[in-house]
Amino acid sequence: MNAAQTKADARTRLLDAALHVIRAQGYAATSVDDICRTAGLTKGAFFHYFKSKEELAVAAAAHFSEMAVRLFGEAPYRTLADPLDRLLGYIDFRSAILDGPIPEFTCLLGTMVQEAYDTHPAIQRACDTYLGVNIADVAKDVEAAKAVYAPTAEWGAESLAAYTQAVLQGAFVLAKAKGGPEIARECVTHLRRYVEQLFDRPTSKRE
Amino acid sequence: MNAAQTKADARTRLLDAALHVIRAQGYAATSVDDICRTAGLTKGAFFHYFKSKEELAVAAAAHFSEMAVRLFGEAPYRTLADPLDRLLGYIDFRSAILDGPIPEFTCLLGTMVQEAYDTHPAIQRACDTYLGVNIADVAKDVEAAKAVYAPTAEWGAESLAAYTQAVLQGAFVLAKAKGGPEIARECVTHLRRYVEQLFDRPTSKRE
């Protein structure tokens, strides 16, 4: 019973509940009552803050993105001076947080867009937007690292940043299929090796 | 009105319908009636062939896998003598079929496991099994290519095969977010470059 769960305002509690329940059950399989029960609130509160279930999903995507921005913004690797160190630090950090129950390290945006892209345009747009925020963020370091270590490379910074996101999303899918994060960590190891090779940095062991 | 849709036996028509509808709407959001309507049948037929919606999902996963095995088994690159050529041929083939409407090139297994892994164990197992079939298939060529071109490499064949699958699954997620296959093809280009680098083969253009 920490303060965040019992004292935070109702809207935030609903968003936090949505975050966890939707990542565990998917968007369509999650009922409004599920979210209310998890948040310790009732439908009255839910529809006081959100016009519809879809609107909640969009707000939850924003909420998730804010959480991610904070998480990566405050991570230790952010303070490294070299942009390639920051990029590899990001990848290692992503690998390190692949731990615990699956619903807690997987991505709300990937989960929702996978099932809602064709039927809920607003959700699709939201997921695209907030995935784009992360990709653009990573692309900054890629761009800087490229300028220093691989200025003539044929691939684009944004493209490589999107690729890292794709690898992570795919890693989540395989982790869900296998029932644990090990396979996902293996995927991130391959991603790290690729990035190292792109920047001509010899592969270094990290465990 | 081709033969496959109107003349195939009802069970197959239901499976084909499930394949398309679930990839478009997701598993939970797809009703039994949706599938029946698409197949041109009624609930009576549905529950004659499947005990439950979940059982249909498992059968649809098997059906999808069979289709994939046939598709990749008969693809031209399969006849290449060199195992690395076959592996790169596979990757190019995966890139080439990233075309048309999203529900038609995305993966039923990835779509279903993403939302059902925690709530429908039978579906999770089925998706794991049939993803494993494809991974094992790719791993054969990886293994052979490794023996020839990179016998001392530190990565495992199965691991690299799983990685290619992850990249594809992630590419599907990004394609759904962006609303088209372009970004997915970009991801596969990165994957190809990685594989080429792993096997010390100079990057070659393919378009």
Next chain:
DNA sequence: ACATCGATACCGACCGGTTGGTATCATTGC
């Protein structure tokens, strides 16, 4: 100091429609 009042926050019963699933019946092929 205190009564009044509107706004915000939240509750929980309720509604029409949809869901997965069942029971029953008509048709067909052997």
Next chain:
DNA sequence: GCAATGATACCAACCGGTCGGTATCGATGT
């Protein structure tokens, strides 16, 4: 005649969303 196949009718549970109501609180007038 009978088993397999598929259509039709139906059900109880559940769904997203609505609605009338209550509790709380700051602002206002006196």
